[in-house]
Amino acid sequence: MTRTLDYDVLIIGSGAGGGTVAERLSKLCAQGMRIAVVEAGPWYRREHFNMREPDMLSLFLDRGAVPAKSFDIAVTAAQCVGGSTSVYTGVTFRAPEGLIAGWSRDFGLPELTEADVHSRFARLEAAIDAHVPGRDYENENNRVFRQGCEQLGWPVKQFQLNIKQCERCGFCNLGCPYGAKRGTLEVQLPAALAAGVELIPNCRIECVRDGGAEGVISPAPSGTQAGEHEPGPVRFNAKVVVVAAGTLNSSALLLRSQLPELSPACGKYLTLHPALTSFARMEQDVRGWGGFPKLYYTDQFSSSDHYYIETAFYFPFMTARSLPGFGAEPKRFMQAYSQLACALTLVHDEPAEHNAIRWEHGRRVLDYRLSVASKTALVHAQRSAGRIYFGAGALEYVSLLGKRFSVSRERELDDAITLDALVPGKVVVSSAHPMGGCRMGKDPATSVTNAWGQVHGHPSVVVADASLMPTSSKVNPYLTIMALADRVAEGIEHRLTR
C-alpha cells in the first residue's frame, strides 16, 4: 500500500547540489517546516568504506560507469548519500573569471551575476575547509609530475582541496574511510540532519509533479546505514520539489515525469569534460597509493588546446582497465604497479544540442558523441602527458591512444599517439564531470529553468545541480554546483517565507 508523506520541501538527491540546498534551508525546520532529502542510493558512512574496489562499485550509478549509446565515452557518477562528493578527490575549483558573466549575457540571465556567485564561493570554501595544502602532501606520483612540468617550463599549479586532518591514505575515490574529505556526506548533510531535515536513503523517485513526487523505498543493502522508513511505494506531497539527482538523472526524471509543456531543451546541451588516463613506468618506486593522490595540474594548454593535465591515481582494477589491449603486455606493465605514475588529461567540451540525456522505452539513454575538437584535444593531451613523464625520466609511457602498447622515447610520441587509435568501443573515454541537460536561460524553447532553477511553467519544481549549467564549467564543477544550489535555495527560502 502506498503511504503518503507530507513536506514543505522535498529534495531529490543528496550530492553537492541537494546537500547544499538541504543545509541552507535547514534553518526553516526551526519554524516548523518539514524538509526531506531522498537519495536513490545507499547510505555509506565512513565506517562502511572498506577500500575494496569490487565492493565499492555499489557507490556508483549502475554499479560502474554509464556508457554513451555511441560508446565514445562512459560517465562515472555516484549514487549514494553524498553523491559524487563521496567519491571524488576533494578538488575545489572556483569557476573561471568571466564564466558566470558569460552565462548571464548569453542566456538572458541578468539576475545571475559573477559577483553574486563568487561571494558564495568564498563562504562555501570556508564551510568545507577548502585550502591549498602544504608541500608535505607531495608524494612521488605528484613529485614526478611537477618535475616533468618544470623540466618543460610548463606551469605547475596546486589544487585547492577540501580536506581536514587527512590521513593521506589515497582512497578518496572509493569513499573517504576517515571522514577527512569535507564533502556533502561529512559537512552539509550532518548539519542539515542536526537541524531537523530528514534523510531517506534507497528511495528512487519515479516521477515528479507540481506539488510532489512518487517513489519507492528499497531495503538498505547490507553494510550500509538504513533509513527510518519501511520499504515500499511512497507518495510525497511538497510545496517545493527540488530536483538535484545529478546530470544523468535530473533531466531523465523530468522527461519521464512528462511535465506539461516541459522545454524541448530538457536533457540537451550536455557537456562531460572527456578525459583519458595515461601511465608512465618510472625507474624508482612511486607507490601512488600512499599520500594524497591529486595535488597538481598544468593549464599550459588550457587556452590554446582546451585541456588540463593533472595528477591522478587509480587502484589496480581501474588502472588495468585504463590500459590498452589484453594479455601478457598489460600484465607485465601491471606488475610494475608500484612504479607507475599516472596523469589524467581532461578536455573542455562545448555544449551541442545533439548531446543529450533521453528517456526511451523506459530507460535513460546517454546520447553523446565526441566532437572532432575534443578528439583532437585528447590526442594532443596524451602526447603532452607523455612529454611530462619523459621529462621526469620515465622508462616507458602507456596511452590508450598508442598505436603500440607503450612508447619508450619522447621523440616517438607524435607518431605513436594518433587519432586513428580513438576507435569507439575499443577506447572508451571517461567522464566524471557531467553537466547540463536542465540548463538555465530566459527562453523556454532553448532552456529548462530560469536563473533561480525553477522549471519554466512549473515554478514549484526547482533544479539544483550540475544540470543547470548552460556550458561546461571548464574546471571541476563541485564548487560551482554548490554556489548555484545555494542560490537556488535562497530563492526557495524567499518564496516560502515571504
Add this chain to the structure above:
Amino acid sequence: MMNAPGFRFFTPQTAEIFASIAACIVPASADTPDGAGSAAALAVADRALSERPAQDRKLLTIFLSLIERLPLLRYGRPFTKLPQDKQIKVLAFLESNRWVPALRQGFFGVKTFALLGYYGHPSSFPALGYPGPRLDAPYYRVRREGEGRP
C-alpha cells in the same frame, strides 16, 4: 538456465566461456600461476555481474554465447575448445573489429569484468607490490572491536 554452483550470474556454460576469455585477458604465468580465469577471480566477476542492470546481464550472456560459437566458422571448434593462441586471435578480432561496433563494445565489457575479477581480488596484490586497504581505517577497526580484538 540454472546458475553454476556458488554463482549468482554464471551458468555452468557461461562460467566456462568467461573463464576461457578471462584467462586470455590476464594469462597465468610462472610467477603468477592464477590468471583471470581462476575460481577466485570468477567469483568476484560473478558477483559484480549479478549486480549489473538486467539489460546489461542479458547482453553479456548473449555476447558470451556469440564468442563461443563464432570460431566455429573459421576453426570448426567452439571458443572453449580452441588452444589459447587461437582464442587470443578471436578476441583480438573482436577488440579491433572495424565493421561491427557491438563486437568491440561487447569485448570491452567482458574485458572489464575479467580485469575486475583478477585485480579486484587480494590474491593479485602481492605480484603488484600493492599492500591493499589500510587496516587501521574505521571499517576494519569497528569489525575487530566487534570481534573483541584490539
